[in-house]
Amino acid sequence: MVLRVFRRSGGSATELAGAAVPLERDLQAYVERNMQMLLGVLFLDTEVRTGPLHGGRIDTLGLDEDGSPVIVEYKRTRDQNVINQALFYLAWLRDHHDAFEALVARSLGPEAVAEVDWSSPRIICIAADYSRYDVHAIGEMHRRIDLVRYRMFGEDLLALELVASVAGNAARSGSGALTVARPTAEQRLAGTAQAVRALYDELDGRLLDFGDVHSVQLKQYTAYRRGPNFASVKVQVGSLLVYLRLDPATVGLEEGFTRNVRGIGHHGTGDLEVRITSPAALARAAPLLRAAYEAVA
Template sequence: MGRSEGDGVVLRLFRRSGDSATELVGSAVPLERGLQAYVERNMTALLGVRFLDTEVRTGPLHGGRIDSLGLDEDGSPTIVEYKRGRDENVINQALFYLAWLRDHQDAFEALVARRLGPDAVAEVDWSSPRIICVAADYSRYDVHAIGEMNRRIDLVRYRQFGDDLLTLELVASVAGGTARGGSGGGLVVARPTAEQRLAGASEAVRALYDDIDGRLLDFGDVHSVQLKQYVAYRRGPNFASVKVQARSLLVYLRLDPAAVELVEGFTRDVRGIGHHGTGDLEVRITSPAGLDRAEPLLRSAYEAVA
């Protein structure tokens, strides 16, 4: 079939040849170990996750092996599981491994130190560990189920087109609601970042946040995730990160600052400057007029990750 059928978006891929359009025939053959290895080698580009390890044994108590472990662009520990057969319950399996991961934070951080360097351990954010499931297809029950699980889960569907094309679709995504605290901490209910920071912000900033949140989500196929320091808006990878301050919003966009006319007090190049959030362009928004002014930049960042 040349399209991806199901509860998500129908994907059709065409080859342009002059004025003609030829639909490419996609394959949903069972995922092989070679494709898992390919995803692991290219995990940053494909999933926005830095690869850490493969086939991680969970010991005699859990008695399994996590397909892939990584650290995403927000610093969230990430489990990637691949569904090889239609009847395999990959979501429950990943949740089982998530329990192991939260009980072995020290081991995970030691792995981060070995693979990415000791400084990377400070980036690890345990407020919202993440599960990514990769499969040829999902049922409507899978899509409904993750909404009931109160965990941060992404369902990604793949299709292969010949020997040289691979597509990945984000079929469904939920942000979750509970998280474990720092290394060795107990289970706590994580208050959303927006709620924490908005509590100390002015009424005007709270109104600005509501406005920008609505505008970003209205772009379509956008998912927001509330993290420890900011709210990430993503379309696959993050395209915007919003940090609430007492009198303003700081927005970090996945745009090249060199391609933008920088205006003092409004936009700033933060390449090489430590900051929370994904993106090299910082936009400071202090008023509704400033948000209107920023909207073309928000739209450009959204379109850049299409």
Template sequence: MAGLQVFRVAGGDVRRVEGATVEFERDLQRLVEANMEEMLGGVRFMASEYSTGPVHRGRIDSLGLDEDGSPVLVEYKRTSSQSVLSQGLFYLAWLIENRGEFEALVEQRLGPEAAKQVDWSRPRVICIAADYARYDLVAAGMSHHRVDLVVYRRYGDDLVTLDLAASVAGGCGSSTVGQSERMRPSSPVRRTVSDALTQVRSELRELYEELDARLLDLGEGHSVELQHYVAYRRRRNFACVRVLAREQALVVFLRVDPATVQLVPGWTRDVRKIGHLGTGELEVRIASVEDLDRSMSLLRTSYAAAT
């Protein structure tokens, strides 16, 4: 038994509801674009049918910006298709080489501050189609880019499902950086969590590994190392982890309402009105296994809220 099974229950009896595809691909695109933040887990809509210019001669179905500030490119196929992933990666190469255009688009829609915060360390490709061949699933893992393959189904006039068939975090290094950007002498050196971990005591590295294991053991989540932090996510982020090398501590931002928590100085802090690198409104500082143990209920609460 494979795939999502949907049943209608009436009087104790169940009847299977058969899924269908949309009649026109553009119908699916319009639906997602009008509801992108809800349907794609925090991705804000930026543009539709974005032209890649007279030389490249293409059109990107949808452009968005996720909650981490990462560029998102969305491609749709009404039915099953082996071309949607390659098409998405083709457009991603153009997007990486034309960062200025995307940042100008973000500035136009969200303002100059949002444009400055665009994080190019892990741009995303989201493909939405009726199904995928096994070749697509293997190719996604081999692409070294951040890729989500999503299966959609329509049930009647008022129900649409989105099912994540595969999610790939992408590799580290310069594979997501265009050659023109690498050659810029003025490009700043950016330190990642991996860099910070090389500058801390072995005890803190071990604590980070334990935190990482416990976050992933909460359930279906996965992690992505971004420019300033490691994001742990389901549909949305449930934890953002930073390593503070100078303070020899870990800081975790959680999707927990600080008003529901009794704040403890030195451990938990309300950051709703404080600028910070990471999503979530509750800051939790972890400097020992004891801190991690007492934080577990907060981690579970945040995980449950990230649906």
């Protein structure tokens, strides 16, 4: 599907012609300056040298809202090598946790290192376009990969379109063997009551049924993403805690059900905590789940 942009003028519409940037470096510099706004990723460093073994430079390194390391690679036009190049650098990142964490400490402070989650590193590729083969290929790679298409409209409009996104489910160990890279929902639910397991399954289905959503199993919780996270689900012994990307001031808080956790440390992204202990509580939470999903449109 081609992204079309129109300028409204009175009752008429004029289509703006999209174009690629003249220089790849211009795109990279602009994204890096605005990375948190555009991608929901904290910028760490640019043009990171990978040493003599890998012999290259990673365009951008960052840290996303879940604490996952992020590699961002750019191509001014369509280029199949952007995915292969990013995977090549992912191998370097997997073998250099210490170098990445040192970078986090320098950029964000030593305390931020404890929040780095190595269970599911991400790749974000930004290019002018992708082929159907690119979209199919990332589904076979078992990595967290986002393909983002960009277009420039005039001098001041940049459009970013998520073409494909794969949650991934495994990573390779240093020996090359395929290993599970992060805990599964089953592992988190082990030992919990059957009622909680049933609630999780129902909640998971409701969140995914919204449409353009995928879930990512992280070390402490499951994130539900539509670009950025809109919900994070943490399993407890007798309940589920859901953190939603909603302003708590816009919600009528109810003790034991909803809580403002802005400024309170917690696993998961979002300032509104919803405690789900029963099917009735899940039904009451449904409008809040929908509101959080729509808020990140």
